[in-house]
Amino acid sequence: MRYRASIGTIACTAAALCMPAATQAFDDAMYPELTGQWTRATVPGAVGQPPFDPAKPPGRGQRAPLTPEYQAKFERTLADRAASGLGDVVSTSCLAPGMPMMMQAYEPMQITVLPETTYILIDHIHESHRRIFTDGREWPKIVQPTFTGYSIGKWIDEDRDGRYDVLEAETRYFKGPRFFDSSGIPLHEDGESIIRERIYLDKADRNLLHDEITVTDHALTRPWTVMKNYRRTLDPLAEWPEYICNEQIPFIHIGNETYKVSQDGYLMPTRNQQPPPDLRYFNKPKK
């Protein structure tokens, strides 16, 4: 895997720009004002589920730089979807979307900045607590892989006006399965993705936030960079919805089969000629 340079190892090389460790009093005037509620910026003309690259159509239209092996995997997902109407495991289960898909912000996003950590909270499928550690730490020797990954960040004062304007984050140590978006573009199952981000407010519009995301992954032939945009909800009392996945997704996975639970409470097939589940552990019905 290339591109292994670590934010952790370079975090304090630019001494003037680095935050010392946790004991420093918090001067929030040093940080961009990211409070409030952020929602995904809509792209004019875009239809359907939001793709990973919001500037391009979903599915094959993303032109993801997949390796031949993972392009074939993606094509199988598309074919399976066309046949059954179902998508990948993320679409039919309540597994966490993880990084980078969670940054689609299917539901409103909260960003809380404290000196040691920036929190990105998104309640969609999984109640994601993304912590970007900005306390100058190194990468730990052992990290338990997660869908969200382990993120280390660094605040940058690019224009040297005494106030940070960019949060650079690097995220590693993943588990899977993970996908770029709901069309099923896959990340490599080795979980070795490295995701670099630059998060910053638009200079002309302080209610517009950008997240430039670069994914380096063994399923890709080259790093893939996209720009996500988010709009601040101007209502200070905006509602924060609670997304309980099991209330939303009526699917059950039994063995290798996916079934649906009908509204009237019965198990249903999800494709033609699907066999019913094997009920070998139940008593035989009395005739």
Add this chain to the structure above:
Amino acid sequence: MQYRSSIGTIALAASLGVTVTFGGALAFDESRYPDWKGAWRRVAVPGVVGQPSYDPTKSGGRAQEAPLTPEYQAIFEANLKDQAQGGQGTDPTYTCLSPGMPRVMTTFAPFEIVVTPQMTNFLIQHIHDSRRIFTDGRDWPKKIVPTFVGYSIGQWIDTDGDGRYDVLEIETRGLKGPRSYDPAGLPLHSDNQSIFRERVYSDKADPDVLYDEITTIDNALTRPWTVTKKYSRVRIKQPEWGEEVCAEGNGDVEIGKEGYFLSGDGHLMPTKKDQARPDLRYFKQIQN
């Protein structure tokens, strides 16, 4: 329902000691707030065994001596009977529904408290347990979309007048269900009119000990029920924050109103003796 006095209506009257800056944000003087940083975990009470119960000083089940109305005591008893037979009774979390309030404050996993002037977040990575406590002086909204964790408005109090807040008072309403207090299935009323009042504060002698005094007012109770939860701070500079994804490895499934279990070899299993097979009427051929 009694006890309807609102934190929201008095919140603006209390001085928060904050300054409104551009964009509506509040300048943050951390020294005015208690230091609740780090990872907190539930303190086990010696002698109390089994799954963590709602009142941590008593064992679970009937030993909680919950002041239930006769109707809800009967529901609770039926639940215990079902659980004894292998069912889930009135514990709704087995299919990954949020435990909701007040059960989330049992904190089945280490949790973090993130304090800012506008909001305090309780980040509890369990099933779906995290909370937002609004401390921006807002009043109760005219309309609240009900949630399992409810809508919480808080107010910081400087009880000893030393210039630093020491108690976070919270009131929570706008609940949905089903909810139970604990894994034993101790039920809250299905009308979801619960009101929770909390006082969260540090131990004066030990800042690594935190208390949450929770009073529940619920139509399934004959009187308000107050318990005190106790938490201790994990003395690790960089605590590991686990990621619990309930759907991952959860073997419990629900079809209609029946709970089943998925065996290790990928088959549906009964959870109770002589449990009926699921009805497969929507399948063309039933092979077994």
